Amino acid sequence: MKKKKWTKKGNVFIFPGTSEELVRKGREALEKKDYDQAVLHLQEALQYPLNEEDDVKMALLLALYESGQYDQALSLCKDMLNEGVGEYVDVLDVYILILMQQKQYEEIYATLSALIEEKQLPEEKRENFEQLLLLSKKMKESPPVEEKSLFAGSESLRERTIILMELVNQNIRPYKKELERLLKDPQTHPFVQTLILNVLKEHGVEQPTEVRKFYFHKQVVPAVLKDAFESDYFQEVIRRLEEQLGQTNPVLLEQARECVKRHFFLLYPFDPEGVSSESWAEASLLLVQSYYEDGWLNEEKLPKEISRSLALIKELDEISSPIM
Template sequence: MKKKKRIKDGNVIQFPGTLGHLEREGQAALEEKRFGDAIRLYTEALRFETDRVEELKMALLIAYHESESYDEGIQLSRGMLHAGEGHYFDVLDLHVLMLIQKKCYQEVGDTLGVLLEEGLPSDRYEHFAHLKALADRMSTKQNSPAAVLFKQEDTMQDKMMKLAELASPGASPYEKELIMMLANTKEHPFVQSMSLGLLREMGTAQNVTVRKFHFEKEVIPVLTDEVFSRPFYKETSAHLDQTIGQENPVLFEQAIELIKQQLFLMHPFDPEVEPSVWANAAVLHIESLYRSVSDLSNIDPEIGKALSFMKELDEILSF
């Protein structure tokens, strides 16, 4: 029986097939979002001599970014950019995004400013120009003193008026206060939605916690969609258009207006039913204002669930 040939690479003894195995396992870990395992496997693979160094480094860079290991990722991407390794703009994109997460806004602005002056491909220019503008805004905001927007005695209507009067650049000094409002379950959901909209417009790029109703999640405001650009609203309105748009245009307009109010109140969360179910529930909800509740006794459980939550939203909307 022949012994397998071993290749010695520095202090590493490489058995035939080891590198390929590490790369396959690393790819699987990356696809399954086991980023810690992916980092370990790709780091081990890079200890061997191979003509796939650039591909391995790019995969490792993605794993660093996805696992929020930004310090290690920035160090790797900086080295790759200097050495000309990998696809330049893909490496640069991850490098810039990690610098933004580390609040290195000045470095981002300086780096992209030079590149934009030198000229970028048309398919890349808009993206990097947007990131530079974001970094410039964040850099200015970083050096702005904190300010207080609301007083303890302010009513919900007072808060709405103040938020409505703020333009996004003028809201920058109040960023921390607006972020805190999103996590405060005692705050009115309508005010929270207005606050999130301002944070999105001013370019807030950090993770913030949003709590309202029984929902909770982390979002990056600048990456959130506007309420009426979200797929849930588009699918709901499309279903209404198909079912009652031509047959009953008045009811259609009433249902659309109701859903807009409801989804703005819930933003950035979506109802826990399908868009078509929510649309049908909205129609029944409006019709129930004009007929006996007993007519709704044999409805689908999912529609019943939606109607129950709509009643809760009604109470909040009637401020």
């Protein structure tokens, strides 16, 4: 029987397979969009010798970016670019994206100018980077924007709604930082966050923007976002309700449809995770039916997936009822 080879790190012997297990956990967390855990596992894995170090560093870079740890992500990008680790253009893409997010236009211009001048970019990427070069030049030469405060903090939800609706036809540059801050603050009312995204979308904002809402978190480009009711998940939920009620109870169908629209407006730009559209449709229908039969809904007997859907739907319903 072949003996396992132990690895020594300092004065500590490392159990065989430790690094591989950390990499596996890190990638699994990355797939589940649990980016903070992915960062922890992958950073620890890189403390040990790895055959796939390049791939692990690229995975860590994506996890750092998605978790909003931009300073660490930039530092890792620079190391990878200098050491030739990973696919150069892929790392450069992330590097420029983070610099754009951080509004470091001088650095973008200096980096891309040198690469284009030295003809170090593949032809298929050249046009894209040339456009980014022009944009960074324009932004770094633009006069600084005088920031203004959009909200005093004492406004009601209705007042904030009116202010944001009026902002669609105004210059948003003085308020952009405040809007971005509200989007990544999970304490901001989700209805307000959706309105902010719609404002940024209407103004064609192409810079990546961080959104934290409920337990969801991701980077979005407002200009390319679908509308709130255009997601495949939403359309599938509506289709299932129409199949079930279209011919038998059109009044209940309309109520269920409006209920689903309220909830998805609050969730936007996210879709429910871990539950099927069928379970969401069924849970939505059960909630609407319970309005008419108080105490009729017996949640203990529901399948787990429908029960999970119903729990989030109830939370959304409590938020949406006074304002929609």
